[in-house]
Amino acid sequence: MPFAVYVLGLMIFSMTTSEFMVAGMMASLSEEFGVSVAAVGYLISAYAAGMIVGGPLLTVGLLKVPRKQAFLALGGVFLVGQTLGALATSYEMMMAARVITGISSAATFGVSLSIGFTLVHPGALGRAASVILGGLMVATAIGLPAAMVFDQYFGWRASFWGVVVFVLLSGVLGQFVIPATPKPESVSIRGELAAFRNGNLWAAYATSMLIIGATFAAFSYFSPILTDLTGFGAAMVPLLLGIYGVATVAGNIVTGRFADRYMMPILIVGLLTLTVALVFFGLFAHSSVVAMIAVIVVGLAGVPMNPAMTTRITRVANTGSLVTTVHGSVISFGVVVGSSLGGLTIDAGYGLASPLWVGAVLGIIGLLSLLPFLRDTNRRQQTKMHEKKVANCVEQ
Template sequence: MSSETDEENVRTKGRRMPLAVFVLGLAVFCLNTTEVMVAGLLPSLSGGLDVPVTAAGNLVTVFALGMVFGGPVLTLALMKAPRKPAMVMMMVLFLVGQTIGALATAYWVMVVARVVTALATAAFFGLAASVCANLVPPDRIGSALAIVFGGFMVANVFGLPLATFIDQLMGWRAAFWAVDILVALCLLLVLIAVRRAPAPEGLDVRSELSVFRSGRLWGAFATNALLIGGVFATFAYLSPVLTGLAGFPEGAVPLLFVLYGVGTVIGNLVLGRLADAHTMRTLWLGGAVLTVLLGLYALVATSQVLSLAALFLLGCTGLPLNPAMAARVMSLSNSGALINTMNTATICAGITIGTWLAGAGIDAVGYRAPMGIGALLTLGALATLGIARITDRRTTDTGPCPAAPADRATTACV
């Protein structure tokens, strides 16, 4: 039976989510854990590499910049490659980079390791989202993406504390090796569970690049960067906010992150389903709730009870917007790996800007600043949605959306 027939069988096989979607979500969790875990290893990395803590902290920025600038270039180079071998190649490249990091004795070697793993992670995210979109019927893409992007969320909530615990128990190198082992296991699962996914036939690189001329697409990228940038402006500094303002003991912080994690799981299940049929409404509602929530959190951050409520609701309405954001980008362009990698790159740019602004705000006015800055960024995201709505109404009056494929013009213009 041909690979095309196999893929069609997967698309039409009842309503059960394919196992490959869950495998891809697990792989995203493992790869993204290496991005976020450095935040919990800073003291150990600083001592082990004999550099200031600020230099160790720059390893987070190095990874983000590698995803922003290098990921799309690498994905472009892989556009004509079959999808499954390309994903396997990126996982092997990640293993090489992670191993270099685990063995690093000099700071510059760790920088190289972070760049290599960032390139592999960014390209894998784009490929995984593209394969995922082709494993399920169109009306289930949002739900499938919720599972894949759920790996991203779990990495932030559980991967970081787990890596920190391993560091405290056995050292930072053990945390790097642990991720290496997990990714190696995921590589085997990908080889077994993910069906062959050939590159799209008749793929024209110039045509793929032409979609980036769309102002609507860049508007969607801007929305995504501002939404997640606003979330991470707060998330990156939750630990000092919870201990410094709310007065929680440091030992309680991991448990509080678990509460946040429960919120992301619940939000992901709900918003992932809404993303299938109500993409734009989900973004509008989520953005509005986030803006109000972050603004209120800045005001009540000294109350432990209200902080717990804000933490849980932030988990429910922040990162779980990822499936709706990705579905909107695909509706305005295509489900290719390059589009999804660019979406990841712009989100990483938003995270970099959001966390930098939050840090500067803390220096200026204290630990209420991250929530206030986050609210301003998500308010900016709502402004981009408003501009898109006005533009779409004008386009609807004069003709169909030129930026969207014919089979998705209605979705793009909602």
């Protein structure tokens, strides 16, 4: 992999740390702004909502801007939003900061993947995606626990300023190592939009949304679940989330290596494993052993399906910025669905374990969403076998 691909991953790491770290400092933000834990969970949803709506619109506006310049400009917008969050004095101000960072983050995902795909040969698209999106996994392994430690010892604002530093570093490195790209004059908005007439693309989008929704319904509330239900001390939570993050990195390495060859098996096995883990976690949330195993399994099987999800998108559509950005928005919609439904079930009085059951249900629906694809694949295989038999008969 070219070094520039790793720099793109560093930017994704920085931005995703900002997205995730709210889940690890719910108590601090709840106390700071005088709101409930569920309301802090909506800050995660607000970030994702910015990705859903603003990301594609911003990408369309940048279609004719050289990708390197677009990447750097988006990093600048994110810096503004992250700084606003670090300085926030009210819940509403923090909400606005989360929307701004979410908008710029979504477009950065699309542009980064688009740049990365131009730097490798077609057979390595899955590996390139695993490196770039690996920033997302490392954010859970290192970024989130580090942000929680900063929150405990230096205050939550220090965590926000830390992300500002990393985004700035990513931009500076990007300026020097990302190859200059010409102005994409040939890019047509109509041509980019034509890809969305493909029904298989929307089917792939739906599966991605359900996978991430199932994962984040649980992950968004891991911190209060592990402390209030399982009984772990507050100091143990960063370690447990760090273990979760290490599991996501390990899972991403495996799926990134095999996504180009075993895309669909990864999605099927991953969804099945994720669903079973959430069911067991929901049944035995008070058991520390079960909780630890479930956290690790969710880390291995949830978000690490990203390379397989991305590979599926590139096969049914293309590698354009808009297609990949909308995929990022769909994934973010999964974050909104998962974290919001989890928060709603808590507010409705179903208890802190209810988000785990929300995730299990979304996982089951995700498995069902693969059935049409599997049926079509089986039909195509049967057709090929029939054609081969006919050809053999003709030869005989």
